[in-house]
Amino acid sequence: MRFTFLRYDTPLRRIVRCAVGLGWVAVIGVAYLAAAEDAGQRASGSVSQMGYGKIVLKEKDGIARTFLEGRRDTTYDPESWRPEAGDEIEITYIQREQKLVATTVHLVEVGPNNVDPAKMTSPMDVTIVEVGRSGIIGTRGDDPRRIRFAFARSTQYEPVGWKPLVGEKVSVIFQAKQNFFTFNVSFVIDKIARGN
Numbered sequence: 001m002r003f004t005f006l007r008y009d010t011p012l013r014r015i016v017r018c019a020v021g022l023g024w025v026a027v028i029g030v031a032y033l034a035a036a037e038d039a040g041q042r043a044s045g046s047v048s049q050m051g052y053g054k055i056v057l058k059e060k061d062g063i064a065r066t067f068l069e070g071r072r073d074t075t076y077d078p079e080s081w082r083p084e085a086g087d088e089i090e091i092t093y094i095q096r097e098q099k100l101v102a103t104t105v106h107l108v109e110v111g112p113n114n115v116d117p118a119k120m121t122s123p124m125d126v127t128i129v130e131v132g133r134s135g136i137i138g139t140r141g142d143d144p145r146r147i148r149f150a151f152a153r154s155t156q157y158e159p160v161g162w163k164p165l166v167g168e169k170v171s172v173i174f175q176a177k178q179n180f181f182t183f184n185v186s187f188v189i190d191k192i193a194r195g196n
Contacts, residue, residue, distance in 0.1 A: 086111025169195035
């Protein structure tokens with residue numbers, strides 16, 4: 001036996017359609033209210049530990065909490081910065097399935113292990129500390145913090161045919177790009193020139 005009362009536009013079919021529609025409206029309304037209730041929770045403190053996809057934040061009162069970060073869920077302010085241990089940050093988060101998920105991570109003060117994103121302007125003069133197949137690590141002036149730069153296939157060397165060596169002073173023109181598989185930002189070299 002088939003449900004023939006649902007085939008044609010009958011009063012019973014209209015009632016069933018209305019009930020299903022109201023059910024969807026109720027489900028969406030409850031989900032919206034739950035999301036609005038969770039949004040806007042904030043925490044601030046210093047980063048005590050970083051892991052793949054998580055930030056351990058030590059708050060002012062000494063409590064350490066773990067926040068998950070994700071490519072789709074988390075935005076960073078400023079965009080070209082990622083947190084490191086020692087940074088002072090403020091996190092806006094939501095609770096999802098008994099876990100705290102960071103939606104916005106805002107830099108308050110740069111720690112001793114990280115580079116200030118405001119000072120990461122292209123071109124930059126650096127002294128090379130390490131050279132590898134995939135890039136260089138250099139320091140800027142008297143600042144002992146190391147900055148990692150990645151080579152690209154299209155990286156131009158000046159003079160042509162020259163390869164950078166440890167201890168050389170170079171001028172680097174670069175762009176900040178988010179890595180495809182990780183949450184990090186890489187400084188990709190467009191042009192590297194031997195300094196004086």
